[in-house]
Amino acid sequence: MDTPDSDGMLAEQLLRLTRRLQRIQSRQLEPIGITPAQFRLLRTTAHYDGPPRMADLAERLDVVPRAVTTLVDGLEAAGRVRRAPDPTNRRVIRIEITEEGRAVLRSMRDARKAAAEEILAPLTADQREVLGGLLTALVDGMPERRRC
Numbered sequence: 335m336d337t338p339d340s341d342g343m344l345a346e347q348l349l350r351l352t353r354r355l356q357r358i359q360s361r362q363l364e365p366i367g368i369t370p371a372q373f374r375l376l377r378t379t380a381h382y383d384g385p386p387r388m389a390d391l392a393e394r395l396d397v398v399p400r401a402v403t404t405l406v407d408g409l410e411a412a413g414r415v416r417r418a419p420d421p422t423n424r425r426v427i428r429i430e431i432t433e434e435g436r437a438v439l440r441s442m443r444d445a446r447k448a449a450a451e452e453i454l455a456p457l458t459a460d461q462r463e464v465l466g467g468l469l470t471a472l473v474d475g476m477p478e479r480r481r482c
Contacts, residue, residue, distance in 0.1 A: 351453075354453070355449070355453070356370070358449045358452070358453070359373075359446075359449070362442065362445040362446075362449065363442075366438055366441065366442070367412065368409075368412070368414075368438060369408070371401075371405055372405050372408055372409050372414075373438075373442060374395065375391060375395065375402065375405045375406070375409065376409060376414060376415065376431065376435055376438060376439060377439065377442075378391060378394055378395060379391065379415065379429055379431055379435075380431055380436075380439055384428075385418060385428035385429055385430040385431075386428060386429055387420070387426055387427070387428055387429075388402050388403065388406065388427060388429060391406075391429065406429055409435065412434070413432055413434045413435075414431070414432055414434050414435035414438055415429050415430060415431055415432060415435055416429075416430050416432055417429060417430075418430050
């Protein structure tokens with residue numbers, strides 16, 4: 335039976351794993367010259383069918399619009415995104431991923447796969463399947479606005 339102590343231990347293990355994932359991700363992003371927040375914005379932008387508005391990105395990322403502006407500024411300076419006027423409303427700016435940005439996403443996909451292999455190496459195929467089911471149950475239990 336679960337006790338508060340075992341729940342606390344589980345929470346600590348999850349936090350340690352999260353920190354390990356963050357260290358691995360930072361190590362992968364550094365040579366590319368992109369921050370974790372910029373990568374998250376780039377990845378989120380790629381999930382839209384068409385170029386999103388900056389307000390859409392702010393809402394999806396659950397940040398203030400000014401934070402998106404700062405991230406877009408950095409990505410635009412590096413040639414990974416570009417601002418484009420909305421064809422139906424000239425006051426609206428949309429964010430488009432450039433070919434350079436797509437290349438970053440491809441290289442990060444490969445790097446993330448390698449990182450996952452590193453982290454999951456101690457687990458058997460059956461254990462990975464169980465873990466996947468447990469993580470899905472946890473993610474599906476999250477409030478909708480937090481999923482990205």
